[in-house]
Amino acid sequence: MTDTFVAQSHILHRAFGQRPENVVSAEGIKLVLESGRTMYDATCGPSVSVLGHHQPKVTEAITRQLKQIAYVYSGARFTAEPNEELASMILGACPGGLSKAIFVNSGSEATDAAIKLATQYWHERGLPNKSHVIARKQSYHGNTIGALNVSGHTSRREIYRDWISENVSFVDPCYAFRLQKADESPNQYLQRLRDQLEAEIIRVGPGNISAFIAETVSGTTLGCLPPVPGYFKAVRELCDKYDILLILDEASYICTDHTIMCGMGKTGTMHAWEQEGIRGPDIQTIGKALGGGFVPLSGVLLHQKIFDALAAGSKGLLHGHTFQAHPIATAAAVAVQKIIKELDLLNNVAKMGKVLEEALEEMIRPLPFVADIRGRGLFWAVEFLADPESGAPFAENAKFCNQVVDAAFENGLNILGNLGVTGDVHVEHVIVAPPYIVSESEIRDI
Ligand code: PLP
Numbered sequence: 001m002t003d004t005f006v007a008q009s010h011i012l013h014r015a016f017g018q019r020p021e022n023v024v025s026a027e028g029i030k031l032v033l034e035s036g037r038t039m040y041d042a043t044c045g046p047s048v049s050v051l052g053h054h055q056p057k058v059t060e061a062i063t064r065q066l067k068q069i070a071y072v073y074s075g076a077r078f079t080a081e082p083n084e085e086l087a088s089m090i091l092g093a094c095p096g097g098l099s100k101a102i103f104v105n106s107g108s109e110a111t112d113a114a115i116k117l118a119t120q121y122w123h124e125r126g127l128p129n130k131s132h133v134i135a136r137k138q139s140y141h142g143n144t145i146g147a148l149n150v151s152g153h154t155s156r157r158e159i160y161r162d163w164i165s166e167n168v169s170f171v172d173p174c175y176a177f178r179l180q181k182a183d184e185s186p187n188q189y190l191q192r193l194r195d196q197l198e199a200e201i202i203r204v205g206p207g208n209i210s211a212f213i214a215e216t217v218s219g220t221t222l223g224c225l226p227p228v229p230g231y232f233k234a235v236r237e238l239c240d241k242y243d244i245l246l247i248l249d250e251a252s253y254i255c256t257d258h259t260i261m262c263g264m265g266k267t268g269t270m271h272a273w274e275q276e277g278i279r280g281p282d283i284q285t286i287g288k289a290l291g292g293g294f295v296p297l298s299g300v301l302l303h304q305k306i307f308d309a310l311a312a313g314s315k316g317l318l319h320g321h322t323f324q325a326h327p328i329a330t331a332a333a334v335a336v337q338k339i340i341k342e343l344d345l346l347n348n349v350a351k352m353g354k355v356l357e358e359a360l361e362e363m364i365r366p367l368p369f370v371a372d373i374r375g376r377g378l379f380w381a382v383e384f385l386a387d388p389e390s391g392a393p394f395a396e397n398a399k400f401c402n403q404v405v406d407a408a409f410e411n412g413l414n415i416l417g418n419l420g421v422t423g424d425v426h427v428e429h430v431i432v433a434p435p436y437i438v439s440e441s442e443i444r445d446i
Contacts, residue, residue, distance in 0.1 A: 005252045029435055029442055030416070033141050040408075042446045043433045047219070047252070047379065048096045049293035050435045051339055058294045061335035065328050068332055074103075074325035082331035089337050091301065094271070096280020099304040101119030101327040103297060103316070105353045107287035108142025109253035110298040111213075115146060116319045121306050124313030132204050134197070134244075136173045138425060139248050140220040143212065150213050152311040153221050153420070169204060173218060174227045177372050177383070178391075186228060194234040206242035211283070216272040219252030221420045221427035223381030224374055232276035239282075245306075248273050251287030251298055282306060290440045294335035295329040345436040354379040355443050356432065369400065378436065383429040392428045401428040413446060 002016045013020055022034040029052055032038045044050055052056070065082060067267065072078040073350060087101040102117075104110050115133060120128035134142070137152040145163050152170050172193060180189040201209060211237065218225040239246040250272055273281060285307065287298035326428060340346065357380065361372050364382055371385035384401060386394045394400050401417035408415050408430075420427030434446060 005318070014104060014186060017113060020267070028052040029315070029438055037412065039412050040442070040446055041414045041435075042376060043414060043431055044289070044435045045293060045376045045431045046153060046288065047431070048288045050289045051292045051336060051345075052143050052435045053293070054267040055292070055294070055335075057339055057340060058249045058292065058335045061331045062294065062328055065331035070326060072327060075320045075322075077148055079089055080330070082327050082329035082334050083325045086330045086334050086337070087333065090299075092284070094108045094280075094301070095274065096278075097305070098280060098284060098301040100302050102300040102302070102309050102319075103330060104300070105296045105298065105329075107138045107249075107285065107298050107322065108147040109366070109371050110251050110285035110287055110300050111141040111209045111317055112144055112146035112250060114213070114247050114249075114285055114302045115150060115211070115439055116301060117283060117300065117306065117317075118247065120211055120314075120318050121245065121309050124309045126205070129208050131167055132209045133168045134215050135168055135170050138173045138175065138221045138420060138427065139170075139213075139215060139218070140252070141215070142251075164197055171200050173214075173222060173225075173443045174231045175218075175222055175225060175425070176228050176429075177374070177410055179369070180258075187230075190228055190230050193231065194238065197235065197238055201242050201244065202237065204245065207240070209244045211245040211247045213247040213249060215252055216276070217250075217252075217376070217379075220418060221257045222378070222427060223418060223431055224379050224433075226374070226376060227276065227383070232278050236278040247283045247285070248281035250287040269294050276350045277385055279402045290336075292327055294336070295326075295332040297326075297329040297333050312394050313439070340436065343437075348438075349436050352434070352440065352443060355440050356380060358442060359446075360432070366372040378438065379431075379433045383427065385428075394428055398428070401430050403420065404430050419439075 003019045005019045007012045013301050023031050024034050026031045029041055029087045031041050031053070033039065041049065041053070043229055049091070069080055071082040072080050074083060089097060091101060091114070099205065102113055103377065119131055122128060133150050135150040135152055136349065139152040141147045143156070145160065149165050149168050157164055174193060175184065176189055214235065216232070216421065236246060271284065282303045284301040285298065288300065291297035291301065295434060353376070356378060360380060363371055365373060369384040369386070370382055371388040373380065375381055384394065386392050399419055401419055405415055405417035416431040418427070418429050418431070432446065434443065
């Protein structure tokens, strides 16, 4: 049934049966609704508003930039100061040879740009047949047609199958909790994943393959799922052995300094892959928290070797958008990065992450249907199974996580639920990812 407000609104809302709540203001971690209710935003939207909902210094930075120059077309002749500053902040101290950035407006655009960049790279090198992409089942890289093509989230692809390319194939994700066999050691599981990827590379033929794409820490579909130690080492080795580009999608959650959230409470590394003991990807996407939710902003980082190939060839990028590297967005993102450093927020992430982990273990672990609690820093998921004892999943239409999200909402708490109807594995989980400014008492309330 369609809600009357939704039917009359000129906005095409996503869920027709549900009247969206009008958020009139916000402070810190709390949203104020038109009805007068306040709610804890315990996931910063989908892991976006990591500084909370109001930051005077970001407002100032945006206003300053508006007065200076609001927009330049960064496609050809122009650039603007904050664009250059943000790229230097992200790449200046970056190990692994990532040396250039492209700024776009969403994670999906970043995925599209990454795939196109990889394709252009092989063309410039005189190897145009290298166009196939190997991706992973149960993955999510975005909602545009390009990004859906490399996403293993089958229910999101279903009705668009005529637009889906056969030039993409899928291997298993690294998901030990559900997919490691009872009689397999972690090393045997890792070896099986490695063998499967190698077999797929040989089946398609390395001379036809452009890239392997994966989320470093799975966010949307599998819920805050870090890889088994050694997984990305094996992936990197295979990519090197067969001359295939490695694209790591870190657009889901955190980026730049924020990767502390996937960092096992160590001091922050700039990128999640730095904790995987690899030299780095050839192409990386970043997004979501990059602009702290004050502006839409995502990006693609690329290795110097990709730039060198383009520079030696056509001397240009066959990709671009009207609003790429918008100076208002990059100015806001520079301010976000500075605030994280000034307030030493990564320390708070490590400290509050511990508090959140303990609270989840103490209060949530004993509840029925709770099968796994996993995460790092302030980025946590609770996965449900119909029977955690036997490992039996919910039926495909159970939508248990939606019930959890609805009940939380009724109680003044906004969390994210994910119903992963994704082919062979049915995943149900909720994410709790409060902002870096969260306090201990707010975590206890959540
Ligand atoms: N890549 C990953 C890993 C994501 O989790 C998402 C969104 O959740 C995207 C890409 C798409 O980002 P956007 O929704 O900004 O297009």
